[in-house]
Amino acid sequence: MPPSKSHQPSPLKVLIVDDESLIRCGLEKFVKNEGFTAFTAGSGTKALKIIEEQEPDIVLLDMKLQDSIDGLEILKVIKNSRPEIIVIMISGQRELYSAVAAMKLGARDYQEKPIDFDKLKETLDNIREEMSSTGGAEPGELQCVSEKMRKVFAITKRLAVKSDLTILILGESGTGKNYLCQKIHEMSNRRDYPYLQIGCSNIPDNLIESELFGYEKGAFTDARNSKKGLIEAANGGTILLDELGDMPYQFQSKILKLLEEKSFRPIGAIDDIPADVRILAATNHDLNAQVQHKEFRLDLFYRLNIATIELPPLRERLDDIPVLADSFLKTFCRKYDTGGKTIDEKGMKILQNHPWPGNVRQLKNLVEKLVVLSDSEIIAVEDIKENLEGVLVEVPVGKGAEEMGLPADLSLEAMEERFIRKAMDKSGGNQRKAADFLGLSRDALRYRLKKMGL
Ligand SMILES: Nc1ncnc2c1ncn2[C@@H]1O[C@H](COP(=O)(O)OP(=O)(O)O)[C@@H](O)[C@H]1O
Numbered sequence: 029m030p031p032s033k034s035h036q037p038s039p040l041k042v043l044i045v046d047d048e049s050l051i052r053c054g055l056e057k058f059v060k061n062e063g064f065t066a067f068t069a070g071s072g073t074k075a076l077k078i079i080e081e082q083e084p085d086i087v088l089l090d091m092k093l094q095d096s097i098d099g100l101e102i103l104k105v106i107k108n109s110r111p112e113i114i115v116i117m118i119s120g121q122r123e124l125y126s127a128v129a130a131m132k133l134g135a136r137d138y139q140e141k142p143i144d145f146d147k148l149k150e151t152l153d154n155i156r157e158e159m160s161s162t163g164g165a166e167p168g169e170l171q172c173v174s175e176k177m178r179k180v181f182a183i184t185k186r187l188a189v190k191s192d193l194t195i196l197i198l199g200e201s202g203t204g205k206n207y208l209c210q211k212i213h214e215m216s217n218r219r220d221y222p223y224l225q226i227g228c229s230n231i232p233d234n235l236i237e238s239e240l241f242g243y244e245k246g247a248f249t250d251a252r253n254s255k256k257g258l259i260e261a262a263n264g265g266t267i268l269l270d271e272l273g274d275m276p277y278q279f280q281s282k283i284l285k286l287l288e289e290k291s292f293r294p295i296g297a298i299d300d301i302p303a304d305v306r307i308l309a310a311t312n313h314d315l316n317a318q319v320q321h322k323e324f325r326l327d328l329f330y331r332l333n334i335a336t337i338e339l340p341p342l343r344e345r346l347d348d349i350p351v352l353a354d355s356f357l358k359t360f361c362r363k364y365d366t367g368g369k370t371i372d373e374k375g376m377k378i379l380q381n382h383p384w385p386g387n388v389r390q391l392k393n394l395v396e397k398l399v400v401l402s403d404s405e406i407i408a409v410e411d412i413k414e415n416l417e418g419v420l421v422e423v424p425v426g427k428g429a430e431e432m433g434l435p436a437d438l439s440l441e442a443m444e445e446r447f448i449r450k451a452m453d454k455s456g457g458n459q460r461k462a463a464d465f466l467g468l469s470r471d472a473l474r475y476r477l478k479k480m481g482l
């Protein structure tokens with residue numbers, strides 16, 4: 029059968045299970061907006077009925093239901109009868125411990141209440157990409173053409189197969205650290221075991237130890253039963269300590285011990301337990317500087333510094349931009365069922381001239397926005413400019429680069445160039461107007477334009 033251009037796969041089905049109707053409605057709206065077909069259930073009994081009748085692809089499952097059947101029970105039933113269904117648990121802060129149990133039972137991920145919709149969106153998008161055979165890179169393949177990323181990929185391949193080796197992944201926010209870690213897991217012979225991530229910055233200091241290591245019965249007042257931690261839940265697999273730079277200082281020595289002795293001790297336990305997991309760590313912080321400020325332990329830094337992969341910011345690998353943009357176009361055209369849309373050469377040039385402080389994540393978000401708002405097959409250059417400008421306008425003036433969401437190492441010169449380009453764009457290329465915008469004399473502007481090669 030010849031491939032027909034208009035053919036789009038039908039939207040994935042998402043079942044939302046939560047006993048709070050407000051959350052149910054909110055999630056339903058969100059999920060529909062994201063292009064899924066939504067079903068909802070307020071009780072476990074109803075959830076099981078819908079799973080039987082509608083065969084959903086994804087289930088968003090609240091941990092606690094008013095019902096006699098709670099979230100974990102439903103998860104068990106799903107994983108027994110329909111293991112291909114992807115389950116994302118939703119838990120309150122207090123239920124984090126059961127979230128660990130849920131991951132162990134085969135849940136893909138857990139989202140804490142209040143729900144972070146950006147994070148949930150990213151998770152759902154990634155699932156959708158995985159489920160559509162045509163889009164994205166093959167497992168163990170990275171989308172990269174630039175010299176820099178090819179080097180990164182070569183190193184990654186070499187290190188990934190050493191399946192006990194701890195790797196530290198560095199890079200600005202949005203450069204693809206989590207993406208790379210997932211690939212590392214898939215490339216290693218741990219791929220058939222769990223891959224778990226723990227965000228060190230969104231877990232309260234006092235919870236991180238019990239999250240990772242678990243605890244014994246009676247270890248503290250609430251500990252009526254013993255609980256396993258993520259390390260045990262991931263047995264045989266890989267754990268990513270995400271945003272490692274934010275890990276509490278006091279806890280870092282325990283991570284060092286874990287790395288050096290490959291064992292850990294649950295809270296309240298007498299003996300150490302051997303840990304059969306690979307540890308990956310990622311951060312967008314400058315660990316060197318953190319060591320100097322006594323926020324990060326020097327010994328742990330040395331230990332982690334053995335195998336590092338640094339992801340270059342997007343503005344340093346311009347060749348990747350068209351490749352990534354094309355792949356994101358495919359993804360989002362499918363998601364919104366728009367038919368194929370493209371960005372032409374001129375549009376790509378504009379994208380390649382942008383500094384991308386939010387890196388690949390920002391490019392991905394922009395492409396999504398363009399797909400949604402554009403009504404032509406070739407995305408109009410004006411649309412691109414306008415939406416990039418939106419990104420620039422949001423930058424507040426008079427704060428440190430970090431606070432502005434800009435990379436800290438962006439030079440004054442680069443900033444100047446950006447503002448000048450923007451002023452020239454705004455004034456339609458009229459130098460007098462642009463000079464006015466910038467508060468410069470025409471001569472001063474001309475001098476700078478010349479310096480920039482314009
Ligand atoms: N090389 C790549 N190819 C395709 N998608 C990518 C690539 N790098 C990053 N992404 C996507 O960009 C987004 C941000 O990546 P992520 O790994 O979360 O960044 P970080 O952890 O560094 O902040 C994710 O949606 C991810 O899937």
Ligand SMILES: [Mg+2]
Pocket residue numbers: 202205206270
């Ligand atoms: Mg990340």
